[in-house]
Amino acid sequence: MLLFSGSYKYSLDDKNRLIIPVKFREILSAEGVDKLYVVKGDSHLFAFPLPIFLELSERLKSWDFTKESNQNYVRLFFSDAFDVAPDKQGRIILPKELCEKVGIDSEVVVIGVLNRMEIWSPEKWTDFREKATLRGFSANLEI
Numbered sequence: 001m002l003l004f005s006g007s008y009k010y011s012l013d014d015k016n017r018l019i020i021p022v023k024f025r026e027i028l029s030a031e032g033v034d035k036l037y038v039v040k041g042d043s044h045l046f047a048f049p050l051p052i053f054l055e056l057s058e059r060l061k062s063w064d065f066t067k068e069s070n071q072n073y074v075r076l077f078f079s080d081a082f083d084v085a086p087d088k089q090g091r092i093i094l095p096k097e098l099c100e101k102v103g104i105d106s107e108v109v110v111i112g113v114l115n116r117m118e119i120w121s122p123e124k125w126t127d128f129r130e131k132a133t134l135r136g137f138s139a140n141l142e143i
Contacts, residue, residue, distance in 0.1 A: 002031055002049050004112025009122065012106050016099065017091040021110055024117060025090045036117075040080035040098050043124050047092075047117040053081075094119070 008021045020028075028034070028049060037053040039046045048056065060077070063070040080101075084092040094104070102121065109125040111118045120128070 002027060002033070002052060002115045004114065004117055007109055007111040007125075010108050010110060012094065012099075012104075012108060013091075016094050016096055017087075018094055018108060018110070018119065020086055020090045020092060020117075021112075022090070024110075024112060025086065028086075035083055035085050036092060038082050038084055038092070038094060038098065038119075039077060040101055041118070042102075043120070043128070044102055045094065045098060045104070045119040047119060049115070050083075052115045 004024055004027060006021070006023065010019055010021075012018055028036075031049070031051075033049045033051060035050040037046075037048045037050065039048065060074055063074070065071065080098060082095050082098070084094075086092050099105070103124055104119065104121045107122050109120045109122050111120065111125070
């Protein structure tokens with residue numbers, strides 16, 4: 001089962017490669033996943049394992065294509081999506097242009113969020129953590 005949790009700090013190397021946390025590599029390996037899709041979010045990057053990216057793609061296909069907002073979302077989402085395969089050391093190359101768009105320089109925080117990973121600049125992650133509280137979010141949860 002693809003279930004990621006925890007947070008890890010890493011440095012990108014001179015080729016903009018990121019080491020996927022060992023714990024996350026073990027989960028991917030156990031599920032036979034050898035490809036990720038990196039997608040730009042508003043303030044960070046998403047890293048979706050291929051099966052999750054395909055599930056998401058199927059859901060997006062079912063959206064009403066006549067709505068301009070749906071078209072624009074899908075356009076932006078897929079135009080910023082890149083597939084990457086980890087090398088033997090468990091590294092992926094992050095596209096520099098995507099990193100620049102979300103403020104990632106040489107340091108990153110990789111977090112596990114259920115069935116995906118997120119890649120944040122340490123400053124934006126710290127800012128998010130300082131402003132966010134579980135209590136504030138829990139009022140909107142529907143369980």
